[in-house]
Amino acid sequence: MKKSLILFIILLMAVSFITGRYAFRSPSPATIGGDTITTVDTSHYVLPAPIADKMVGSETISFYIPVPSPVTVPDSGELNLDDSIEVQAVLTLSQKEYQSENYHLWISGIHPRLDSINVYERNNTIIPPSPKLRRWGIGVMAGYGMTRTGLSPTVSIGVTYRIW
Secondary structure (H helix, E strand, O other), rough: HHHHHHHHHHHHHHHHHHHHHHHOOOHHHHHHOEEEEEEEEEEEOOOOOEEEEEEEEEEEEEEHHHHOOEEEEOOEEEEEOOEEEEEEEEEEEEEEEEEOOOOOOEEEEEOOOOEEEEEEEEEEEEEEEOOOOOOOOEEEEEEEEEOOOOOEEEEEEEEOOOOO
């Protein structure tokens, strides 16, 4: 009887140990040590207003305009269809500055205009590490206990130790 009782207790302890081992899964190392998640937010601005507009210079360009039909020019005679007139134009270059809390940009050219802009802002979310699990504990326990008269139901205060 005693051998079977001891064998039963050892078997019950082994089953409890294996059940506890696979029933409780520890959190992943990323959760324990903390983690950083990076996300990208896209801000779309349509027709932003410039904060500054200044002239930065001028440029002279030459282009030729073909004459569509024979034209009589005083003191020169008549022009043929193959003739063209050289025209020079002076274009002013300007620079516009746009600024917001998410961007700062400059655009230069002839009548520059910013139609739209996409800003890709990176955000880092830091997850703090979870608190370390306690290994030792004190608590109320219920179950069967070994007494002088044998096994009997019992409620007691006990000390526990977490292996994993």
